[in-house]
Amino acid sequence: MPFQRPKRRSPQRGPQSNAARPARPGRPGSRPNQAPTRGPRHDPAGRPAGAAPAGAVRQRAFVKQPTVDMSRPLFAVQTQPGVGQLLLAEINATLQKPMLVAQRHVTQKDDMLLFHTDTNSKELFNLRTAEDLFVVAARAFNISPDQSGLKQIHAAVKNSMLVPTALRVFTLNGGRTPKMTSFRVVTRVTGKQDFARKAVGIAVADAVRDNWPGRWKLVEEEADVEMWVTLFGSEIVVAIRLSTGGMRHRIQRVVDRPAALRPAIAAAMVRLSNPQPTDVFLDAMAGTGTIIAERAAVGPFERLIAGDKSREAVKALSRNLASVGGDLAIRRLDATDLPFQPGEINKLVTNLPFGKQVNNIDELHQLYSGVCAEWARIVAPGGMIVALAAEIDVLREKINATPELRVRGTFPIAVLGQTATIVQLERRRM
Structure with a gap:
């Protein structure tokens, strides 16, 4: 944004009026950091003073740092692509006086x-x-x-x-x-530039060593400080990482399986179910148990039921959920033929198999028809259903063929580079 013209001071307020000030060389009648005057002070067309006339070419503004309270920390958090809006809902619901400054997206990354x-x-x-959690150390446009x-x-x-x-x-x-503080730089770039991503990291590293307090040494790994640098087109954000890998892998698995659900996605799905102490909570395609472990972590419940069709998965569930307290049942279950009473x-909340995990499209149609019919049967009226699906x-x-189910929200995300959608449903009160 171009700098705005400061108000002229009256000659009576000082020894020299603005009009009498010397001009910058090569720019008649202008002052530092100010665009030259392009028209009369009182424009007959009604434009603001100092505004460019219609059709004028707009010049690139000077690099501008945000105007903020420098004593108040500016935090940054990252999550999986598409989960940002659900993370914002958690921030608004759980933090004191939250104020969103910006929401950004790195395609297929964060x-x-x-x-x-x-x-x-x-x-x-x-x-x-x-x-991941960061504190922002520099930001400019x-x-x-x-x-x-x-x-x-x-x-x-x-x-x-x-x-x-x-x-x-x-x-x-x-x-x-x-x-002597060691630091490493992680650099990401979006948009098109004439310089390489690596050059951005070098520019940041040189700036840190040139003027930040103390002495700084750039290293490749095992650094005291990890800086994440992201160039969002024409905006640069330099953030110091506060979290470790434990934040993104907060659900500890004794047994892991390929394509296991990320804890942050499981947390978003559980939040959409509106957890209550009276929950009788089911995941009949529980895999490694991430969703069940997340539900156990967020608060009291009446009963948790984890199941899967695979014997191997049920064994993994028993080991991964061994530390979960309260009423927990682990069973071998077929999600299209569940052994529960109507409304039980x-x-x-469940992660439906992706297309690559199903042999053909006909099987996928049959699977989805079966699970929707069972959701309508076993979920009590007013109950919540949250599902992650690629197809x-x-x-x-x-869902449209199942009148008992009503869609309350859809949230497109990316899972391991593949597009998917979290669907929030309610069992209608018929």
């Missing part, structure tokens, strides 16, 4: 939210739909896509006023900044 909150930073690790953009990035990071607060938050959360279940068109067809 959703990122930037926000302020009055909640203690140590409590932010409890955000279950988040996979209007980065040029040509080679000059690298100089702009260097200057923005070198002179960022967010650095002292970010380093303070980092140390408060157990981070180390010894006399009031919450059902959303097939599932929607079967």
